[in-house]
Structures are given as C-alpha cells and as structure tokens.
Amino acid sequence: MSERIVFDRVSKEFPTATGHMVAVEDFSLRVRDGEFISLVGPSGCGKTTLLSMLAGFVQPTTGAVSLNGKPVAGPGPDRGVIFQDYGVFPWLTVRDNIAFGLTLKANRVPPAERDAVVARYIELMGLRGFEDAYPKTLSGGMKQRVALARAYAVKSDFLLMDEPFGALDAQTRTAMQDLLLHVLETEGKTVLFITHSVEEALYLSSRVVVITARPSRIRRVIDVPFPYPRREELHRHPEFAELEYELRELVMQEYVDQERQKDVSLTA
Amino acid sequence: MTEATAGKPAKALSRADTTAPARSISRTLGRPALMILPWVAAVLVWYAVALSGLVSSALVPTPGQVFKQFWRLLTTQKLWFDMLMSSERVLLGLAAGITLAVPIGFVLGWYRPVRTAVDPLVNFFRALPPIALIPLVIVYFGIGETAKIVMLFYAAFFTGVIVMYEGIVQINPLFIRVARTLGATDGEVFRRVIVPLTVPHVLTAVRVALGVAWATLVASELIAAQRGLGAVIQNASNYFQIDVIYAGIICIGVIALLMDRCLRALGARLVRWQERIVP
Numbered sequence: 001m002s003e004r005i006v007f008d009r010v011s012k013e014f015p016t017a018t019g020h021m022v023a024v025e026d027f028s029l030r031v032r033d034g035e036f037i038s039l040v041g042p043s044g045c046g047k048t049t050l051l052s053m054l055a056g057f058v059q060p061t062t063g064a065v066s067l068n069g070k071p072v073a074g075p076g077p078d079r080g081v082i083f084q085d086y087g088v089f090p091w092l093t094v095r096d097n098i099a100f101g102l103t104l105k106a107n108r109v110p111p112a113e114r115d116a117v118v119a120r121y122i123e124l125m126g127l128r129g130f131e132d133a134y135p136k137t138l139s140g141g142m143k144q145r146v147a148l149a150r151a152y153a154v155k156s157d158f159l160l161m162d163e164p165f166g167a168l169d170a171q172t173r174t175a176m177q178d179l180l181l182h183v184l185e186t187e188g189k190t191v192l193f194i195t196h197s198v199e200e201a202l203y204l205s206s207r208v209v210v211i212t213a214r215p216s217r218i219r220r221v222i223d224v225p226f227p228y229p230r231r232e233e234l235h236r237h238p239e240f241a242e243l244e245y246e247l248r249e250l251v252m253q254e255y256v257d258q259e260r261q262k263d264v265s266l267t268a
Numbered sequence: 269m270t271e272a273t274a275g276k277p278a279k280a281l282s283r284a285d286t287t288a289p290a291r292s293i294s295r296t297l298g299r300p301a302l303m304i305l306p307w308v309a310a311v312l313v314w315y316a317v318a319l320s321g322l323v324s325s326a327l328v329p330t331p332g333q334v335f336k337q338f339w340r341l342l343t344t345q346k347l348w349f350d351m352l353m354s355s356e357r358v359l360l361g362l363a364a365g366i367t368l369a370v371p372i373g374f375v376l377g378w379y380r381p382v383r384t385a386v387d388p389l390v391n392f393f394r395a396l397p398p399i400a401l402i403p404l405v406i407v408y409f410g411i412g413e414t415a416k417i418v419m420l421f422y423a424a425f426f427t428g429v430i431v432m433y434e435g436i437v438q439i440n441p442l443f444i445r446v447a448r449t450l451g452a453t454d455g456e457v458f459r460r461v462i463v464p465l466t467v468p469h470v471l472t473a474v475r476v477a478l479g480v481a482w483a484t485l486v487a488s489e490l491i492a493a494q495r496g497l498g499a500v501i502q503n504a505s506n507y508f509q510i511d512v513i514y515a516g517i518i519c520i521g522v523i524a525l526l527m528d529r530c531l532r533a534l535g536a537r538l539v540r541w542q543e544r545i546v547p
Contacts, residue, residue: 055449077451087446091464091541100460106451134541147446154450 004190005031005054005158010063011215012049023049025215027063036184036191038201040251041211041219042258047194050216051160054192055081067158077106080151082161086143088135088150095131097146098122101154121149124183141172145179152183159191166196177203178232185229198247203234210250213258220250329511338515347500351519354497355527357413357488358481361420365481366428366474373432373473374466383433394426399487411492419488424477431476435469468542471535475528482524 012024023046031037039047052058053065056075065072067079075081089097098121101107102114109117122128125145135143144164151159165173177200184191195201201208202224210219222243226234234240297305311331317323318330329337341347376383376390398419409415439462447461489498497516504512 055445057445075445075448077449079449081446081449083442083446085442087442089443089446089461089464091539100447101450104451104456104460105453136541150450 002032003030004033004035004068005029005192006064006066007050007054008064008066010050010053010060010065012046012053012058013061022215024053024060025217027216027218029209029218029221031190031192034188034190035207036193036205038193038195038205038208039211040195040198040201040208040247041216042213042251042255043196045211045214045254045258046216047211048162050211051081051162051192051194054158055079055160077101077104077154078156079158079160080154080156082144082147082151082159082164084163084166086135086140086147086167088138088143088146090135093132093134094127094138094146095122097135098149098153100150107154117153121153124186125149125179139172140168141176144168144176148180148183152187157190159189159193161191161193163194163196165200173200174232180204181228181230198251199235199244202240202244202247203230208247210247210254213254213261219254222247327510329514333511334514334518337509337511338518341500341512341515347515347519350495350497350500351523353495354485354489354520355523357416357420357496358478358485361417361484361488362424362474362478362481364417364421365424365477366470369425369428369432369473369477370470373429373469374436376429377433377436377439383437390426390429393422394430397487398423398484399490402487402490406491415491416488416493416496419491420481420484423484424481427480428473428477431473432469435472436466439465468535468539471531471538475531475535478527478531479524482520485520 007027007029010024010027011022013020013022015021027050029037039050041047049058053060054067054072056072056079089100092100095118098118099114102109102117122131125148127142127145127149130138130142135146138146148164165176168176181204191204193201193204198208205224206228208222208224210222211217212219224243226237226240314331318325318328338347376386401419401422405415405418409418443461443465444457447457452460485496486498486501489496490502493499493502497520501513501516504510504516
C-alpha cells in the first residue's frame, strides 16, 4: 500500500464546438507515500485536467484515477487543493477561513480542539496578528498561506497544488517555497504540484514529471537526487544547475511542439 | 450643475495640481462639509436662476417660496400624512417585489438554461413603462390601494430580478470547489458559501429597486389617489401651483435619499468584508 496515487492509463476528452478535444491521453503515474511530484509542461497542456481528476472535479473518459487503492469519486477533505487564485473566502476572517473545514460535518471537532488547531497553523504560517483580518487587507502571499493553513487544518493526506505561487512576486515566491518545505518537514504529505517553473519543480520535488504538449502524456520522469531537508543553497549546487538545464531543454521542446501544433491547426 | 460649482474652490487654490488641493479641501473641511457643499451650491444656483429675471418668476419659484409652501402644507394640509402614505406604498411594493425577485433571480442566475429561456421575457416586461399599464391594472385590481402597490411591485420586481441574477452569475465557482475539497455537503455549500456570496447582491437589488419604486410612485398614484406625494403633485398641477409641485418633488427625492442612506449603512454592516473602491 505504499502507492498512494495511481493514474492508470487515464485519458480525458472534452466536447468542443467542432468535435472533441483530447486533453490527456494514456497517462499513467504511480505516486508513493510522502513523495513530492511536480508536473511541468507547456501551458494549456492538460496539467490542470490531471489535477482536477485527482481532486474529483472531473472524471476521466477512460482509465482510472485511484487514491489509496480506491477510485476517486468526488472531492473530499482527504485531498487539500491549493489554487493559484487562493480561493480564500472573502467574507470570513483569517481565523474563520482556517477553521472553515473543521466546522463542516465531514470533519467536525469540538470547539476547543478547533481553536487549538487554528492557533497552531496561524503560528506555523506566520499569520499571527492577522487572525481577525479580512482577506481584502492581505497580500497575495498571505492569502496563499491562509489557503495552505485551511487545507492543512482538515488533516488532508494529500496536497494538490495548481501553480500555487504563480501569481506571487519573485521574493514572496521564494519565501513561500521555503515555508512549504518547512511545513512538509514538520508534517509529511504526499504532494502533486503543478508549475511552469523548472527551477521551482527541482527545488521542491522528489520527482519531476515532464508533460508533453496536448494531449498530455509523460515525456520524461526525473528523479531529483537531493535529500531533504533542502535549503536555499541548493540552487548553487552544480548538479542542480545541470538538471535545471536538462529539464528546461525538455520543456522548451514541448513548447516548440505545441506552437507547431497551433500552426498546423491554423493552416488546416 | 452641482459638479461645476463644487469644482470652483479647488481651482481657486491651485491650477497646477488638481488632486492635492482637492485632498487638502476635504482635509480642512471634513467629510460632512464636503457632502453639504453641493447642496448649498445647488440652492444658490436655484436662487440665482429664479432671481436673475431670465425666467418668469411664475414658472420658477425661489427656494424660499417653495419652503414656505412646504411649511404650509406640513402644518395645515397634513403633508406628513402624504409622505407616510407614499412611503408605505413604496415599502410594501418593494417588499413584495424583492421577496419574489430574490429566489427567482437566484434561480435565473444559477441555472443557465433557465436564464437563456426566460431572459428575453424578463427584459420584455421590464421595458414596459408602468404608466402604460395603468388601464390594465385598474381593470384587474380596481382603483384601491392594491392597484397602486401592484404597480410598485411590478417595477421593483423586474428591476430586482435583473440585478439579482446579474450578480449571481458573477459568483466565482472557485469558492464552491474549495468548500467541496474541504468536505462540504451540498447543503453546507449552499448555507456557508452561496448565501454569504448572495447577500451583497440582495442588498444591491433592494437599493436599485427602491430607487425605481420611488420613480414609479407618481405614476402609481395616478390611479385615483386621494393622498400621497404623487397625488399632491398632480393636484397642484391642476391648479398650476408650481411651488407645491417643487415641494412634492423635493420631498420624494429627500425621502428616497434617506432610505437609500439607511440601506447603505445596513449594507456596510452586513458586508464589511467586501472590497470597496473607497474604503
């Protein structure tokens, strides 16, 4: 049972005005407990579709996505999902946002325990002093920390992150990467992470999966050899730079392929 | 008219920078003064026009004359009773209209096929001027209170429905997804996510419908109304009492403004979380 997430020959088609579009084709991936998997590839290649199938928002057309051996039937609190647009509830304060999941029937806990959990994540995510603030007053980085705390509070085993730091500036992004690594050290989770940034994928992941231009297939899976805990200095490691270069080349080729596909479809 | 006069002091202070003087004016005068200033200016312009001799004084009474009439109506003709009657009609029509508009607007906003089917119909009925409906309203509802309230209901309902569903359509589905991934059931998604996101749109619908209801009041009181501000205005027009017409119109505007202020204050309390351009 060490394989927690299994994509088994998954494909997904969407109906379009002119027929149907194949977003994912024959995609298989097995993720072990505690792994940090990044999916990188050209934008619009179907990475988000893969994550949506695992989250339970959409069902595969053929093949199966299973979680702990059971097929995914719908969204649930065992999988925390972090979106690029944060999804922090604007009508709730920071505290109430983090507590939200714990007040639902699915994972209700006594108020005292709830307060303790919320306090712990406010501390861990560096949100102290902002407990009663509404999201409109928070920066992007802080909103994403609230979203992360909210997902953690319901004790999900998995984190599915769809370009979570894509909307943040470079400094905040680096800080958030380190915060994520730190939190993962204290409480392990199995993570599926979508990003455009090859560097981010390498820095965070245990394995990087390069996805082809649409339809999504696996181009290459790269094991990242650096041990955890990882620190900022890793970026200066010669092997890191080498891997980064190699990965970038792969991803660039897919971009080129995708552009060529667009040209073909335009001339056709 | 008021904008032009409000701009004058700013120009006097400095011609080079427009924002800095505007800010310093609001700082030295304070917010209440800034809000009263346009009214003072409007009354001054009114006086200037009335006394300029450009228009006949029989056609444009001075603010003083209008206030005198207002006071006379209030003390001898029970004008307060007309205000009360009109306010009651507007509020009843508004309450009925909004009560129906909120659920219907919600369904229209939520279910796209329903919207596609019903949208042209809603816009058709909304476009009909209430005055044109008076004969039919009289045939079906008589000339009593019901007929007048039906007119106001009609105006409030169609406005409310449109504001509601335009708002509901804009609700970001991301929040629903987030709630589901945290384990929310359908009922919990509705109560804990959709309801809070709907509240601001209900408030907007009420505010817009309130304005439209007041705008329809005079038409509704064309239906054999004995009392009410609309009736006051119509009776005055029969006797060419222009100063009374002015007084009636200003009463409608002031009451509508005060009600809108109350709704805004209520809204500010209920949706403190909302992002606003002006904090």
